[in-house]
Amino acid sequence: MTNAVSDATWRPTATTRALRQRASALRATREFFFSRQVLEVETPAMIHAPVSDVNLGSVRVQMSGTEDPLFLHTSPEYAMKRLLAAGSGDIFQICHVYRGAESGRQHNPEFTMLEWYRLGFSLEQLMREVADLTNQLLGTRLAVEFVSYRDAVRRHAGFDPLDADSGELQRAAQSLGLDAAHAAQAGRDELLDLIVGAQVGPALGAATLTFLHRYPASQAALARLDPDDPRVALRFELYHRGLELANGYHELTSGAEQRMRFAVDQQSRKKRGLPTFELDAHLLAALDAGLPDCAGVALGFDRVLMLAMNAASIDEVIAFPTERA
Numbered sequence: 001m002t003n004a005v006s007d008a009t010w011r012p013t014a015t016t017r018a019l020r021q022r023a024s025a026l027r028a029t030r031e032f033f034f035s036r037q038v039l040e041v042e043t044p045a046m047i048h049a050p051v052s053d054v055n056l057g058s059v060r061v062q063m064s065g066t067e068d069p070l071f072l073h074t075s076p077e078y079a080m081k082r083l084l085a086a087g088s089g090d091i092f093q094i095c096h097v098y099r100g101a102e103s104g105r106q107h108n109p110e111f112t113m114l115e116w117y118r119l120g121f122s123l124e125q126l127m128r129e130v131a132d133l134t135n136q137l138l139g140t141r142l143a144v145e146f147v148s149y150r151d152a153v154r155r156h157a158g159f160d161p162l163d164a165d166s167g168e169l170q171r172a173a174q175s176l177g178l179d180a181a182h183a184a185q186a187g188r189d190e191l192l193d194l195i196v197g198a199q200v201g202p203a204l205g206a207a208t209l210t211f212l213h214r215y216p217a218s219q220a221a222l223a224r225l226d227p228d229d230p231r232v233a234l235r236f237e238l239y240h241r242g243l244e245l246a247n248g249y250h251e252l253t254s255g256a257e258q259r260m261r262f263a264v265d266q267q268s269r270k271k272r273g274l275p276t277f278e279l280d281a282h283l284l285a286a287l288d289a290g291l292p293d294c295a296g297v298a299l300g301f302d303r304v305l306m307l308a309m310n311a312a313s314i315d316e317v318i319a320f321p322t323e324r325a
Contacts, residue, residue, distance in 0.1 A: 009323075009324050010324075012319040012320055012324075013315040013316065013318065013319070013320065013321055013324065014315070014316055014317055014318055014319050015316075018305075018309060018311075018316060018317055019319060021305070021308070021309060022305055022317060022318075025137050025301075025304075025305060025308070026094065028136060028137065029094065029114060029133070029137070029301075030094075032132075032133050032136065033092045033116065036090075037090070038090040038091065038092050038116060038118070039088060039089060039090060039091045039092070040091070040092055040093065040094075041080065041083055041088065041091045041092070041093050042093065042095070043073075043076045043079035043080060043083070043093065043095075044073070044079065045072055045073055045095065045096065045097075045098075046061055046070045046071070046072060046073075047070065047071055047072075047073050047078070047079070047280075048068075048070060048071070048278075048280075049071075049078075049277060049278050049279060049280035049281070049282075049283075050071040050074070050277050051074050051075070051078075052262050052265035052266055052269065052276070052277075052279065053074075053221065053265060054265060054268045054269055054272060054274060055193070056074045056099055057099055057100030057101045058071045058072070058074060058098075058099075058100060058277075059071060059072040059098045059099070059100050059109070071277075072097075072098035073097055073098065074097055074098065074099050075097055075113060075115065075298055076093050076095055076097070076113070076115055077115065077222070077296070077298065078280050078282070078283040080093060080115060080117060080296075081117075081251070081283060081286055081287070081291055081296075082282055082283065082286040084117055084119075084286075084291055084292060084294060085286035085287070085289050085290060085291050085292070086286075089119060090116070090117065090118050090119055091116065091117055092114065092115065092116035092117075093114070093115050093116070094112065094113075094114050094301065095112070095113060095115075096110055096111065096112055096113075097110075097111060097112075097113045098110050099111075103322065105312070105313045105314065106243065106303065106306070106313075106314055107314065108302070108314050108315070108318060108321050108322055109322050110322060110325070111300065111301075111302050111314070111318075112300075112301040112302050112318075113298050113299070113300065113301060114298070114299045114301045115296065115297070115298045115299070116296065116297060117251070117294050117295070117296040118294060118295055118296070119292050119293065119294045120292075120293060120294070121250075121294065121295040122250065122295065123213065123234045123235075123236060123248070123249075123250045123295055124146075125295070126248055126250075126295040126296075126297055127144075127146065127211045127213070127236055127238075127248070128144070130211075130238055130246055130248065130297055130299065131144045131209050131211075131238075133299075134209055134238065134240070134245065134246075134299075134304060135209065137304050137305075137308060138240075138304065138307060138308050139308060142207070142208055142209050142240070143207075143208045143209070144208065144209050144211070145205070145208040145209065145210040145211065146210075146211045146213060147204070147210060147211070147212055147213070148212075148213060148214045148232075149161065149196075149212055149213065149214055149215045149216065149232070150162055150214070150232070152196075152200050152204065152212055153192075153195070153196065153200055156199055156200045156203045157172055157195050157196075157199050157200055158172075159172060161192055161216060162216060162231055162232075166188065169188060169191040169192065169195070170183040170184060170186075170191065171183075172191070172195050173186070173191045173194050173195060176194065176195065176198045176199060177198075178191075178194060187268070187271075188218065189216070189218050189219055192216070192219075200212075201237075201239055201242060201244055202242035203242065204239035204242060205238075205239040205240040205241055205242065205243075206241065206242070208240070209238060209239075209240050210238070210239045210240065211236045211237070211238055211239075212236060212237045212238075212239060213234075213235070213236035213237075214226060214229075214232040214233065214234070214235070214236075215232060215233050215235045215236075216231070216232060216233070217230060217231055217232055217233050219233065219235070220233035220235060220252070220261070221233075221235065221249070221261070222249055222251060222252050222258065222261075223235040223249035223250055223251065223252055224249075224250050224251065224252045224253070233249075234249065234250035235247075235248065235249050235250075236248050236249075238299075240307060241307060243303055243306070243307065244300075244303075245299060245300055245303050245304055245307075246297050246298065246299040246300065247297065247298050248295065248296060248297030248298070249295065249296055249297075250295045251291065251293075251294050251295060251296055252287075253287065253290075253291040253292075253293065254287065255284050255285075255287035255288040258283075258284065258287055259279075259284060262279050266279075302314050302317050302318060305317040
C-alpha cells in the first residue's frame with residue numbers, strides 16, 4: 001500500500017517544451033558522434049568498486065541475498081577504459097550517474113553524463129571537439145578561450161597556485177569565509193578547490209567557452225603529467241557563464257602510476273574520515289594490458305541544457321529530481 005500524494009509533487013518539474021528540447025539535444029549529440037564514427041556503448045551502472053576520489057561520494061546498493069554491497073557509478077570512466085584496452089576504438093556513452101551528497105540548484109544526485117574517448121587526440125584537439133559540440137547544443141557560435149589554471153588563479157585570486165605556501169592559501173580561503181581552524185587543517189588541494197570553486201570558476205566564460213587547463217600535478221587524477229612541465233597535469237575543465245560543464249584528461253596509461261595515485265587517494269580519504277574501499281582491479285588490469293593513447297572527457301549534459309534553456313535550476317531540465325523520484 002502506498003502513501004497518498006495530496007499535492008502536485010507527482011508532476012514533472014520540467015515542462016513538455018523542455019522535455020522536447022532535451023530529446024532534440026540527445027538526438028543531436030548522437031548524430032554528432034555518429035558523423036565522426038565514434039561508437040556508442042553502454043556499461044553497467046552498478047559496480048563492485050567505487051572511485052577513490054575524495055571529492056566524490058558513491059551511492060551504495062544492497063541487493064537482497066548478497067553480503068557485499070554494490071555501488072552506483074559516479075562515471076562510466078573505468079568501464080569505458082576497459083573497452084578501450086580491449087580494442088573498441090573511439091567510444092561515447094550517454095548515461096545516468098549517481099553522486100551522494102550533491103544536491104542544489106545546479107546539482108541532482110542522479111544526473112545525465114556524456115562521456116567520450118578519442119584515440120590519438122591531444123588535450124587541445126579534445127578541447128576543440130568539446131567546444132564544437134557545446135556550441136551546437138547551446139545553439140551558439142561562442143568564441144573559445146584557453147586559460148591555464150595558473151594564470152586564472154593569478155588573475156582572479158591574486159596568487160600563484162604553484163608557488164604559494166600554505167599560509168597564503170589559508171588566508172585566501174579565510175577571505176572567502178572558511179574559518180581559521182578548518183583552513184589550518186585543510187590540505188593544499190582542498191584549499192585550492194575551495195578557492196577555484198568560489199572565486200575563480202564563477203568568473204570564467206562570461207561570453208566565451210573558457211577552458212581552464214593544466215591543473216596542478218597533485219590534481220591529475222587519471223590524467224598524465226605535462227612532459228614539458230611536470231608540475232602540471234594534462235587536464236582541463238570547461239566553463240561558461242561561471243558554470244563548470246566538463247572535465248577532461250589526456251589519459252594516464254600506466255597501471256603502476258595509477259596504483260600510486262589511488263594509494264594517495266586512500267590516504268587522503270582516511271585523513272578526512274571518509275570510507276575507503278577496494279580498488280577497481282578490473283581497471284588496473286586493463287591499464288596493465290595496455291590502454292591506447294587517448295584523451296577523454298565527461299560533460300554534464302543537464303548543465304548544458306540549463307544554459308541552452310536559460311533555466312535557473314537543474315529541476316527545469318529533468319523530469320523528476322530525486323525529491324520527486
